[in-house]
Amino acid sequence: MRLVTYRASILDAARLGALVDTLVVDLERLGAANNIALPSDMLAFIDLGPSIIKTTTMLLEQNRANWPAGTAVPVQNVKLLAPIPRPRKNIFGIGLNYVEHVEESSRALDTSADLPKQPIIFTKPPTTVIGPNDAVQHNAKLTQQLDWEVELAAIIGTQATRIEEKNALSHVFGYTVTVDISARDCRRAGQWVYSKGMDTYAPLGPCVVTADEIPDPQALDLWLTVNGEIKQKSNTKFMLFNVAHLITDISAGMTLEPGDIIATGTPSGVGAGRTPQEWLHPGDVIEAHVQNIGTLRNPVVAI
Known part of the structure; x- marks a missing residue:
């Protein structure tokens, strides 16, 4: 459905x-x-x-x-x-969850080149969420390095506390597409919350596909274009920590509740990792796609 x-x-x-x-x-x-x-x-x-x-x-x-x-x-x-226009809680974001993105980030963003031994978790507040065709805000007073990250998002359906990995996917209600918009020059002492948590920085949609129609979330192609040009193209099978593991890891210490959203990380191809680096500007159009879910389109506008 x-x-x-x-x-x-x-x-x-x-x-x-x-x-x-x-x-x-x-x-x-x-x-x-x-x-x-x-x-x-x-x-x-x-x-x-x-x-x-x-x-x-x-x-x-x-x-x-x-x-x-x-x-x-x-x-x-x-x-x-947005399928959930106002989440009850912050979105759980997962950083550095694809091998090639770890490598490009270590070159461009001063992160470690070593593969994470545990999921790297940050959050995005409910005010980041926008829907299909809504505008991503570009505030030139705050950033000149606005970047894109296509991600599969998992939406929790039933409460999950200290869940074993073998049972984790039974707690998923469904899946959608999100873009983790990131102002790379707004990181603060290595912390990502401000750079990823500004208003409009979490496009979400266009729909939620219930989990019964996506039995294996680790077999989905995903891609992102800017102005029609492919920037990211990969498959969720290349996640370092799969969706079930992420649910198990988070729920070990933080109860997941119905409606919670986990953005599961992005593959390589972000603007910061390109040579030369590329950034979003007013007038650009982002299209993000996950197989079996759909395409999420958002323009970038100046504020």
């Missing part, structure tokens, strides 16, 4: 929908037409637990031939928002 948060018009509230072919199906309204209570927002849906995915999938199949009036609208007629 492919879930979205959408707005039918600029004045309408954000609502939860499912992408079915070229339509967005409003889940609360579809449920009401079938005497089933479904919520109107993503976090409330996740809170209902794993059984709601099966129930909703069956509901969509049962109504697919004849959508009840007022439940389905062409996707081109709506505004897609």
Whole structure:
């Protein structure tokens, strides 16, 4: 199931929908037409637990031939928002999680050339999140080195505390695409939170694909372009620490809760690692893609 948060018009509230072919199906309204209570927002849906995915999938199949009036609208007629427009907590970011990115970062960003022995964890506040086609802000007073990082993001579905790796993926609700926008010249004493945590620095979307449709998150191609030119191209099989390991590692000391987001790291090809180095500028357009999920597009604008 492919879930979205959408707005039918600029004045309408954000609502939860499912992408079915070229339509967005409003889940609360579809449920009401079938005497089933479904919520109107993503976090409330996740809170209902794993059984709601099966129930909703069956509901969509049962109504697919004849959508009840007022439940389905062409996707081109709506505004897609970030699937979780306002996370409850900071996003968990994972640094240096692909071998070649470790190497390029050691050359360009003064990080160690040694492979990490444990996941490197940082966070991005909820205010970083923007959705498809929303603008990444370029503040020239703060940065001249704005960079891109395409990543697979895992969204937690059930509480996870001290989880064994063999059980870790059962706690995933679904997956989406994110871009870890980074102001490389705003790192402070080696800390990344400010450089990666500014407003608009976490594009998210275009949808969440539920975990039942992505049985192996370590077999997904991912790529990123700037103005149509390929900058990053890899596969999640090259992660140093896979999604299950990340959940196990984080949950060993920090309880993961429904709706939490883990951005799982980026492959090589970032602007800082190029010769000469390349940076994002106002007018640029970023497109980030993860296989079986979709493409996330965001322009860069000056503020």
